Structure formats: structure tokens, C-alpha cells
Amino acid sequence: xxxxxxxxxxxxxxxxxxxxxxxxxxxxxxxxxxxxxxxxxxxxxxxxxxxxxxxxxxxxxxxxxxxxxxxxxxxxxxxxxxxxxxxxxxxxxxxxxxxxxxxxxxxxxxxxxxxxxxxxxxxxxxxxxxxxxxxxxxxxxxxxxxxxxxxxxxxxxxxxxxxxxxxxxxxxxxxxxxxxxxxxxxxxxxxxxxxxxxxxxxxxxxxxxxxxxxxxxxxxxxxxxxxxxxxxxxxxxxxxxxxxxxxxxxxxxxxxxxxxxxxx
Amino acid sequence: xxxxxxxxxxxxxxxxxxxxxxxxxxxxxxxxxxxxxxxxxxxxxxxxxxxxxxxxxxxxxxxxxxxxxxxxxxxxxxxxxxxxxxxxxxxxxxxxxxxxxxxxxxxxxxxxxxxxxxxxxxxxxxxxxxxxxxxxxxxxxxxxxxxxxxxxxxxxxxxxxxxxxxxxxxxxxxxxxxxxxxxxxxxxxxxxxxxxxxxxxxxxxxxxxxxxxxxxxxxxxxxxxxxxxxxxxxxxxxxxxxxxxxxxxxxxxxxxxxxxxxxxxxxxxxxxxxxxxxxxxxxxxxxxxxxxxxxxxxxxxxxxxxxxxxxxxxxxxxxxxxxxxxxxxxxxxxxxxxxxxxxxxxxxxxxxxxxxxxxxxxxxxxxxxxxxxxxxxxxxxxxxxxxxxxxxxxxxxxxxxxxxxxxxxxxxxxxxxxxxxxxxxxxxxxxxxxxxxxxxxxxxxxxxxxxxxxxxx
Numbered sequence: 001x002x003x004x005x006x007x008x009x010x011x012x013x014x015x016x017x018x019x020x021x022x023x024x025x026x027x028x029x030x031x032x033x034x035x036x037x038x039x040x041x042x043x044x045x046x047x048x049x050x051x052x053x054x055x056x057x058x059x060x061x062x063x064x065x066x067x068x069x070x071x072x073x074x075x076x077x078x079x080x081x082x083x084x085x086x087x088x089x090x091x092x093x094x095x096x097x098x099x100x101x102x103x104x105x106x107x108x109x110x111x112x113x114x115x116x117x118x119x120x121x122x123x124x125x126x127x128x129x130x131x132x133x134x135x136x137x138x139x140x141x142x143x144x145x146x147x148x149x150x151x152x153x154x155x156x157x158x159x160x161x162x163x164x165x166x167x168x169x170x171x172x173x174x175x176x177x178x179x180x181x182x183x184x185x186x187x188x189x190x191x192x193x194x195x196x197x198x199x200x201x202x203x204x205x206x207x208x209x210x211x212x213x214x215x216x217x218x219x220x221x222x223x224x225x226x227x228x229x230x231x232x233x234x235x236x237x238x239x240x241x242x243x244x245x246x247x248x249x250x251x252x253x254x255x256x257x258x259x260x261x262x263x264x
Numbered sequence: 265x266x267x268x269x270x271x272x273x274x275x276x277x278x279x280x281x282x283x284x285x286x287x288x289x290x291x292x293x294x295x296x297x298x299x300x301x302x303x304x305x306x307x308x309x310x311x312x313x314x315x316x317x318x319x320x321x322x323x324x325x326x327x328x329x330x331x332x333x334x335x336x337x338x339x340x341x342x343x344x345x346x347x348x349x350x351x352x353x354x355x356x357x358x359x360x361x362x363x364x365x366x367x368x369x370x371x372x373x374x375x376x377x378x379x380x381x382x383x384x385x386x387x388x389x390x391x392x393x394x395x396x397x398x399x400x401x402x403x404x405x406x407x408x409x410x411x412x413x414x415x416x417x418x419x420x421x422x423x424x425x426x427x428x429x430x431x432x433x434x435x436x437x438x439x440x441x442x443x444x445x446x447x448x449x450x451x452x453x454x455x456x457x458x459x460x461x462x463x464x465x466x467x468x469x470x471x472x473x474x475x476x477x478x479x480x481x482x483x484x485x486x487x488x489x490x491x492x493x494x495x496x497x498x499x500x501x502x503x504x505x506x507x508x509x510x511x512x513x514x515x516x517x518x519x520x521x522x523x524x525x526x527x528x529x530x531x532x533x534x535x536x537x538x539x540x541x542x543x544x545x546x547x548x549x550x551x552x553x554x555x556x557x558x559x560x561x562x563x564x565x566x567x568x569x570x571x572x573x574x575x576x577x578x579x580x581x582x583x584x585x586x587x588x589x590x591x592x593x594x595x596x597x598x599x600x601x602x603x604x605x606x607x608x609x610x611x612x613x614x615x616x617x618x619x620x621x622x623x624x625x626x627x628x629x630x631x632x633x634x635x636x637x638x639x640x641x642x643x644x645x646x647x648x649x650x651x652x653x654x655x656x657x658x659x660x661x662x663x664x665x666x667x668x669x670x671x672x673x674x675x676x677x678x679x680x681x682x683x684x685x686x687x688x689x690x691x692x693x694x695x696x697x698x699x700x701x702x703x704x705x706x707x708x709x710x711x712x713x714x715x716x717x718x719x720x721x
Contacts, residue, residue, distance in 0.1 A: 198702075
């Protein structure tokens, strides 16, 4: 990378009187999960490359409250949400981009009822727009070029919010062979993490959901499973390991494919 | 005359019985709490047109969709013939519209007959799918006992309706062929054919031989025609009385259920203003009001019984026809967990029925209801804990039922009112509350960024 990476923090920009165009909502996974941190960096690099004026909230960001709300704990959800809305409104945030479909859904669909109204977009939509606007031009060939890939729709980006095409449009720009899963788009199968399952043991059953989903992904013969959600990445990676395929199959976020393509 | 009297008694009796039952179901639906249906009239009508009338969501699975369309279309169009049956029944006439409608009558009945044949095929296919082909979704745990019977009884009733129609039209056709028919406006002795698409051939094929037996044959043919006519109308009345005990109510409730389906994003869980306002006060975002309610009892959050659900949730439950599309796409169910979204809906309906029966007994009243039971006697914790909120069940339902919403309301009750729930979630809640993240972490939230900046100097 020629230029120095920049990840501005909102409070520092505010002190300088600068209002960035877009707030990058990192989310808890992007902030703390070792695997998702890589995605967070990848997306930051993409925004640097496209010269986007952005900032993160840094220490002032909290969990959106999604896992608490879906577990049934409305109190904890409200505490997080109201606090976040206070912060976002204080900085007069208008546009938010996030690499987590759960954060995306909660910020977009649930914060308005609590007084937080923002233009919220998922990083796959954001990247797709950058490509369409010519701000991000794909190069030929990369570590992923020519590979057989498959794309896993996350529930909260796909079925819940109806975003199916933006991620696929990006994948078309990359030099891959996309094989659709037998269950995809509206019929996509959950990775097993949603509804706060991520934070508890599975209920008794015959199989883990992530393993069932990975089996479907392996049927496509893909070497790369592309995801758009940090929790899906964790679940799918675990599933690939459970099937002892970690040496043959990678699980990556779309942003990481861009970074590879652009050698960022 | 005697036939008219019997007809009137049968119709009034059946309607009276049915009305009483339907009123109780409406009462049971209204056991549920508030549900906002504000706005979006146009969109609601559009949903009814496309999803209920147009069966749009059925067509995700082609074979059952086409078969179902046959039965649905036959059912809808047969209502026209039913109108004539009612008029004939009350007035003692026969084929009231035959003369006045002319060719259009022949066309309409022919149309009904063709659809009835298609519905006949569909009924055979459906019976086979349920009983011979062993489709997994018809053989889950909740589909034993009554629900299994119910599905088959409905199909057998449909079968009978179709058989009776062809009995009626077929025998009548043969009578007309030999100049012994007596429709309104038809001269007795007139020899001809009704020209109905199927029975003009099927009638002589089935009953033509009876014409060789003179008056006795005519007597039998008249008997067969009456048998078909009475069989049809009595089956219709039985159907009407049976529906309130059956999963088959969807033929009516699919329409209101689709109309009232939520229009907001699927991703939005219903806000809880009480909790929001309390947290706002706690955080000092609003003034502590002097007249804040000081209740002795802790308020109840979420749902433990039908009263805590919305009336739409209960309408959902009565609308459910147990097709099991929800359960067949549920990730928890397909990996062997106990959760089956269909069972959740069946449990809510069964519980609403139970509460309704208890209210009818007079031992309980609506405002202070306590029979020592709740939805948790029907739905286990294990089931509600297994949901990933992936919305596959919501997407799959052809009549816009959400099995997910009641699951989340039960979770809210468990967590907020009982302070119970999966033990694993407790540290998650604590971490969020204290550290703003579901994981207990000591690192600064932007350490990933500062590390990345260091690496990319």
C-alpha cells in the first residue's frame, strides 16, 4: 500500500470540526473477534482506496443490542440502543455503513422506533456502489482468480432485508466461477448463529446447523465459501473444520476478495 | 314439499351450529392483545389479491401449488352451483337457472365439471402424498393422532363432494337423454342433452344401462340424481360445521390473515415502549415523572399465554393449515432439534381452544383467567431456545403466518418476567450491559484499528 492506512475516529474529527460523509459501524465482531477484525481492516482499506471520508466511533460504539433483543432481553437492548442513538445523534450521523448484517438490520429497522433515523447500508452494497461509480476498479487476476466459489446468503442481509444482488454483482466483477448453493437467496439456509445461538450451546439434536450448511456448500465443489457476515464466517469456518476440509476450503468475506484483487 | 322442509331444517340447523362455533373462534382470536393495523390499505389489498387470491407464495413448490390450485379453483367456482342448489332446495325447483341462462348455464356447469375432474386428480395426489409417499413434512411428531386424521378427513370430504356432483349431473343427463328430466323451463318428455363437458359422456357411461329397465330404471335414476344432490349439499353443510374443528379454516382465514399481515420490515421486532421509557428514565433521558405508575406487582413482559400474544398471532394460529412448509425449512428442525414452527402454531391454537372452552364452562372469566396452565405447558423451553430467527418459516408460509413472533414473545417472558432462560446467555447479557459487547473483553474497542495502523505505517 502506497499511502498510509487511515481509520479516523469520530470524536477526533469532531474536535477538528470535520464531519465525515459516512460512519463505519464496526460492530462487536469486527472490533473483538480475531477473524472478523481482518474483515474490518479489509473494509477500512477499501474505503481508503476509494478515498471515502469516513470515521469509526471507536470507544463510543456499543453493541447494537441485537443479540440481547433476540434472546428476549429487551432491557439490555434498550440500554444499548438508546445509548448508541444518543451518540449517533450527537455527531449528527446521517449515513452508516457496516460489515455486519445483524448490526445493519438493527440500525436500519429497529432504531427508528427509538428515535434513531439513519441511512444504513451494508458494506456489500457500499462496495458495489463504489464499483459502479468507478471509484473501485478491479484488476485482473488475484489469489482467488479462476477459483470455484460459492456464496452464502446471510439471513439478515438476504431473507430479512432482501439484499441478494449487490454481493453477487461484486462477485461478477471478480474473476471467479460462482456456483450457487442449492438453497440460496430467499431459500438460503441459516448458518446457525442468529437469534443469539452464537452465544449458547446448541439445543439437543442430530447435527449442528453450521455443519448442515457446510455440507451443502461442499456439494458445490467450491474452494471458497464467500460470506457477508462475521457470524456466518465463524460458523462456516467451524463447520469446514468439523468436516476436516480446512486445507481445501476457505471461508472469506467479500471485502477480503476485493483486497486480494486490488493487492491492498 | 317434504324435501323443501328437510332442506330448510338442515340448512338452518347447520348454519346455526356453525355460526355458534365461528363466533367462539372469533372470541378466541380476540383473547389476544393489541395489534396495530394502521395504514397501508392499498398494500394490504394487494397482498390479499396476490397472496390469498393469487396464491403467489404457493408457487415456490410447483407440484403441490398446481394441485392446490385445482382444488381451490374448483371450490371457488362450485360456489356458483351451490347458489342454485340453495335456490332449488328452498323453492323445490330443479336447475333453476337452466332455462334463463341458456348457453351460459351449460358453460358454467361444464367449467365446474372440468375443474372438479382436476380437483379429483389433485385429491388423489394429495391423499397419496400424505399417506403413501411419506413426505417428511406430513410425518413429523406433531402430525400424529388428530392432525393426521384431520388432513385425511378433509380430503375424503372433498372426494365425496366431487363424486356427488357427477352422480347428480350424470343421472340427470341420462334422464334427459330418455325424455324423463324435469328442469325449470323444460317440457317434460323433451329428449336432449345438457351438454355438460364431462357428464354428457360420464353420465351415459355410468348410468346409461339403467335406461333399459323402464320405469324402474327411471326411478333408480331419479334416486341417484337426488342422492347426488342431497349428498352434495349435506356434505357442504357438514364441511361448514366441521371446519371450526379443523385445520382447514384457512379457506376463510387466509384472506383476513393476509390482509392484516404486518407491513413493516421483517427485521423489526416489535418495540416495547414500556421498557424503552423505563430505560430512558434510568438513563436520565427523560424526566422522572411524578405520576409514574407505582404498581405493587411487577409488570408482565412478553407472553406466557394467549393473552400475552397479539390477536394477530392467534389469527395466525387458526389460519394455519398445518402444511408444514415452515418446519421443512427450519434449520433447527432439519438438524433434529425439537423446534417445529408448525407445532408452535398448532399449540397456540390448541391453547386458545382450551381457554375458550374453559370460558364457556363459566368457571373462569376473561379478565382474571387462571387455570394453572399456560402456553409453556404446550411449548417447551427447548423449542423456543432453538430458534435462530432466520425467518425461513416466515418466508415459507403461503398465508403470511409468523411462527417466529410468538417464539420471541415467549423468550421475552422467560427472560424479562421470569429472569430465566439459557444459562449461557447470562454472561452475554452481563458483558453487553457492562462492556457494550457480547463477549467479555479487556481490549479497547478500537484496538483492531490502532494495531492495523501500526502494521500499515
